[in-house]
Amino acid sequence: MPPVLALMPPSASLRDSYRGLVAEWVASGEALVPFTLAFEHADFDAFLARLGDCAVGVGVPHGFVAHSTFWLVRDQTEVVGVSNIRHALTPSLRREGGSIGYGIRPSARRQGLGVAILQHSLRRAAGLGLSRVLITCGKPNIASARVIVRNGGVLESEEYLADRGEIVQRYWITNT
Numbered sequence: 672m673p674p675v676l677a678l679m680p681p682s683a684s685l686r687d688s689y690r691g692l693v694a695e696w697v698a699s700g701e702a703l704v705p706f707t708l709a710f711e712h713a714d715f716d717a718f719l720a721r722l723g724d725c726a727v728g729v730g731v732p733h734g735f736v737a738h739s740t741f742w743l744v745r746d747q748t749e750v751v752g753v754s755n756i757r758h759a760l761t762p763s764l765r766r767e768g769g770s771i772g773y774g775i776r777p778s779a780r781r782q783g784l785g786v787a788i789l790q791h792s793l794r795r796a797a798g799l800g801l802s803r804v805l806i807t808c809g810k811p812n813i814a815s816a817r818v819i820v821r822n823g824g825v826l827e828s829e830e831y832l833a834d835r836g837e838i839v840q841r842y843w844i845t846n847t
Contacts, residue, residue, distance in 0.1 A: 674745045676784070678754065678791035681722050681742055686715050688750040689742065692776045705755035705772035707740045728758075736761060741795060743775075743788045751779040754792040758799055767832060767839050770804035771796060785818040793822060797846050804846050810838035819844070 681689070693708055703709045707725075712718040724730045728737035736759045743752035754773035757764055764770070771792050775784045789806070796804050806824055808815040816824075824842030831838050 675747065676751075676787050676791070677744050677747070678741045678788065678795060679744050681719055681740060683715060683719060685742065685744065685748075685750050688744075688748065692750050692753070695777055696774075699777045701777070704774040705740070705753055707738075707755050708753060708774070734761065734763065736764070739795070739799070741792065743784065743791065745779075751776050751784055752788040754788050754795075756792060756796050756799060756801070758801075760805060765805065765841075766830075767807050767835070769807040769841070770801060771806055780814075785814065786821050789818055789822045793844065793846050802846050804844050806842045806844060807839050808842075809835065810840050816840060816842075 690712065693703075693712070696703055696708060707722065710718060710721060721730070722740050726737060726739040731737065736757050738755050738757045740753065740755050742750045743754065745751045752773060752775040754771060756771050757768070760770060771789065773785070773788045773792060775788065793804065805827075806819045808819065810816075810829060819842045823844045825844070827841045827843050829838050829840050
């Protein structure tokens, strides 16, 4: 039977699985994407409260917008991905970052979960009133570009960003 996937709000019941995902990511040496993976989570209740506050715009740093974090959970037990939906776009997010950032646990990649997390995140974004979303990725990240295109992304532009040392691609998805 195929696994059951659900995009869920963060939950204390999945604390150990989430911590395992973060540990695996850190061990891989890759950048933590989305950025909320870098939030301190030793006090898990405080971590969950912080994510809840971010979703309503409380305590977000200057220049940030309200943003909601969700976990892609397999079979109700394993956190296999994390997405972060920004409720609005700033000039900085239009440059890079976009409306939705997401990532899949390194050991769970190449299983179609990138397509699934973005598909589920688009539904959540629609629920937040986002009828058009911007998704960005580094041009070398061909897998991410494929995920975006499979979810209806249309390439708008590419720009070399010196601070990243790479070309960033910007895709728009009409979210109906």
